Amino acid sequence: MPWQDIKLNDGREIPGISFGTSRHSGDTVATVDAAIHAGFDSIDTAQMYKSEGAVGEAIKQSGISRSDIWITTKWSGVKSAQESIHDSLEQLGVDYVDLYLIHFPGVTKGDIKGAWREVEEFKKLGYAKSIGVSNFEISHLEELLKHSFITPSVNQIPFHPNNLAKQEPLIKYLKEKNIAIEGYSPLAPLWQDDKNSPVLKTVKSIASKRDVPEERVLLAWSQSKGVIPVTASSTKSRIESFIAAGDLDLTEEEIKSIDKAGYKASRNAELKRKFVTSAKWLTAAGLVTYLAVSRLS
């Protein structure tokens, strides 16, 4: 089945996959234009990416009508909230964005309540149709929800099989609160520097059996978790492959095998972390002993 829209807690429908613009290899206008022509109707940008101008330009040149494209941008804390939203709208050349996110909890400078009030105001004024957050942990959301008039519609977080174990409690919490989840870096297992990753092995094996590229397996896996992937590429064939991933229905068995590999990857990473910490302590202890002994002798 092609990528399906997902209903947000404010009644609006967000596309089931989004195209990101944080890394610029080449011409961002041409890349976003290619994404729109391949079938993407949701583009993700941020004040910090410096890609808002190119996104606006690409949308204009694609000829697509404003209401047929979903634009997400983020307040990255470069300027005040007020200045930022006006700057973003101007750069994008639109009079509203579909989704406005607080990029990181740090943007709020410890005042989550005050920052969220400002963003709530943007929705009331019509600058943003939907509002949300990004990189918020449960503790940040608890603080926000204590004071909010409007519940965030989205939390955009890193999500892929390698961090499944870490993100599961947050995912459960967001589902309970009816906050939609966007998952960025869904293809991390393909570009992270771990050639022996159990996830990579499992994904490669499924991709080969199904005769599809690996990225499609990972995007379909995100979809199976009810997470909206935010992905990117400047290669036309890959962009088209991302759209085709909506048609890949993984079996329960395939999903479970990727989950299992993800848990194993987390255990391996934890063991590695503990080993490195112990090695550092042992080296430090050895150095202290050496210095003590050399003073005595």
Ligand SMILES: NC(=O)C1=CN([C@@H]2O[C@H](COP(=O)(O)OP(=O)(O)OC[C@H]3O[C@@H](n4cnc5c(N)ncnc54)[C@H](O)[C@@H]3O)[C@@H](O)[C@H]2O)C=CC1
């Ligand atoms: N809210 C936030 O803090 C963040 C949001 N984002 C958003 O998410 C978007 C996507 O983030 P990414 O980490 O780039 O997502 P991603 O994990 O989908 O990575 C995309 C990259 O994967 C590479 N790739 C694709 N297929 C591959 C293959 N088969 N083998 C090896 N490499 C392959 C491509 O070169 C591409 O640059 C960003 O552009 C941005 O819009 C990203 C990071 C943080």
Ligand SMILES: O=CCc1c[nH]c2ccccc12
């Ligand atoms: O949002 C993703 C990570 C990020 C934060 N700030 C920047 C600036 C430029 C590219 C990516 C990012």
